[in-house]
Structure formats: C-alpha cells, structure tokens
Amino acid sequence: MLSLGPIIFGLILGLIIGSQLKLNVNDTNFTLGAFVVIFIAGIIVAWQSGNYPFYTDLPISTAFLSALIGIFVGKLIFARSK
Amino acid sequence: MSQNSVILKLISLPISIILICLGVMTILGGHITPGGGFQGGAMIASGVILSILVYGLGNSPLEFSHAFIEVLESVGALGFIIFGLIGLFVGGFFLYNVGTDILNVVPASIQAILHYPDVTNAGIIPYLNIFVGLKVFVGLSSIVIAFEGFKKLTEEGE
Numbered sequence: 495m496l497s498l499g500p501i502i503f504g505l506i507l508g509l510i511i512g513s514q515l516k517l518n519v520n521d522t523n524f525t526l527g528a529f530v531v532i533f534i535a536g537i538i539v540a541w542q543s544g545n546y547p548f549y550t551d552l553p554i555s556t557a558f559l560s561a562l563i564g565i566f567v568g569k570l571i572f573a574r575s576k
Numbered sequence: 577m578s579q580n581s582v583i584l585k586l587i588s589l590p591i592s593i594i595l596i597c598l599g600v601m602t603i604l605g606g607h608i609t610p611g612g613g614f615q616g617g618a619m620i621a622s623g624v625i626l627s628i629l630v631y632g633l634g635n636s637p638l639e640f641s642h643a644f645i646e647v648l649e650s651v652g653a654l655g656f657i658i659f660g661l662i663g664l665f666v667g668g669f670f671l672y673n674v675g676t677d678i679l680n681v682v683p684a685s686i687q688a689i690l691h692y693p694d695v696t697n698a699g700i701i702p703y704l705n706i707f708v709g710l711k712v713f714v715g716l717s718s719i720v721i722a723f724e725g726f727k728k729l730t731e732e733g734e
Contacts, residue, residue, distance in 0.1 A: 497689075497690070498688075498689050499604070499689040499690035499702065500601075500604045500605075502689065503604055503690075503706055504600050504601070504604060507600045507603070507706070507709075507710075508596075508597070508600065510648070510710075511596055511620070511638075514638060514639065514640055514641075514644060515637055515638060516637055516639070517637050522582070522585040522586055522589075524589065524637075528590075531590075532590045532593055532594075535590065535594065536593070536594060536597060539594060539597075539598075540597075543601065546601055546605055546609075547601065547604045547605035547608075547609075548605075548608075555601055557600055557601040557604040557605065558597045558598065558600070558601045561596065561597040561600035561601065562593070562597045565593060565596065565597070
C-alpha cells in the first residue's frame with residue numbers, strides 16, 4: 495500500500511527549501527541539462543535507498559523523490575531573483 | 577570567503593540538493609528507524625552550509641533571508657508546543673502521545689496519512705519530527721550565515 499505521508503510532507507519540505515534556490519547570482523552556469531542530470535542522479539539514489547521510510551510501498555524512496563521534485567517545483571514556482 | 581575552484585563550484589550545488597533530499601528522507605522515517613528531526617535537520621543544514629562555504633555569502637544559490645529563518649523557527653517551535661499542549665490537555669502530561677485520533681474529531685483519512693502498519697503505531701511522533709527538523713535546519717543554517725556575515729564584516733573593516 496502506498497503511504498501518502500512521506501509524499502505529502504516531502505513535497506512540502508522540498509517546496510519550502512526550493513523556494514530559496516536562486517541561480518542568477520553565482521558565476522557557475524547551471525542549465526536545464528544540469529538539472530536533468532541532478533534529477534537522474536537523485537532517482538538513482540532514491541532507488542538505491544529502497545522503500546525507505548515505510549517499508550511496504552514502492553521499491554523506491556518516496557520521501558527522497560518527492561523532496562527532489564518539491565525542490566525543483568519550488569524553484570520554478572516560488573523562487574525569486576535576488 | 578568563497579572558494580575559487582571551478583570544480584568545487586560545479587559539484588557543490590548538486591551535492592547540496594542530494595544532501596537536502598537525504599535529510600528530508602531521514603526526518604520522515606525518524607519514528608521507525610534511526611534518525612529523526614534533529615539528525616535530518618542537521619543533514620539539510622549541511623547541504624546549505626556546503627553551498628554557503630563554497631560560493632560565499634551573498635553569492636550562494638541556497639541562502640536564507642532573515643524573514644524566512646524567523647518564520648520557520650517560529651513555526652517549528654509553535655508546532656512543537658501546540659502538540660505538547662494537546663498532550664497536556666488530552667492525556668494529562670506535556671507531550672503525551674495521544675495518537676492521531678485527537679478528541680475523536682480527526683477524520684480517518686487524515687489519521688492514515690503517516691500510519692505505520694505495525695503494532696507500534698507512532699501517533700504524533702512523525703509530526704513532532706517534522707517540526708523539530710524545520711527548527712533545526714534553519715537554526716544551524718542561521719549560525720553559519722551569521723558567522724560568514726561576521727567574517728565578511730571583519731574583512732571589510734581591515
């Protein structure tokens with residue numbers, strides 16, 4: 495059975511932190527491709543973590559994956575430039 | 577006090593993001609596995625600290641404003657105290673684990689959100705972990721932001 499708790503709260507915590515992610519200030523250029531690579535690396539880490547928080551749902555760490563998605567969504571929606 | 581290495585600047589933001597996700601994972605599994613609010617919050621803060629140390633204050637992609645830190649610290653402390661007072665009024669003791677069915681008014685669908693299918697159901701512990709995690713991650717991050725600010729002031733004064 496899929497547990498909704500880690501997905502919901504992982505998304506909320508990710509949104510909170512992702513809303514502070516600002517990329518227009520540092521001198522290293524992170525393009526869309528860089529974020530795709532980070533996302534793929536995150537999926538691999540989540541897969542290797544197994545069904546971590548509650549051991550009965552998907553064979554992937556749902557909390558990790560939802561936090562990663564939350565960070566990216568929060569950056570896209572809420573992040574403002576400095 | 578930023579670093580000049582291009583390799584460090586390329587790799588530290590992806591590592592910060594992965595560290596933050598691992599911290600969130602640790603917070604949300606804290607009631608049934610080793611870990612919890614403080615450890616997960618410290619892991620999130622380590623991601624933020626890595627970013628600030630490499631890129632420098634004012635140039636870091638992950639940096640928190642005063643208002644952001646203030647709001648999250650207050651939400652974390654208030655949430656913890658509210659859950660403690662619920663335990664005091666319902667169970668008779670501060671932070672008494674009253675379970676998720678508080679005063680028989682919480683719907684079953686909300687009770688089942690963080691329900692662990694085991695005899696040792698955690699009750700309010702996952703929610704306490706989330707509030708402690710919020711408080712710890714902004715607290716530790718703010719310490720490093722303050723230290724970096726002091727260092728910057730000292731360097732400007734010399």
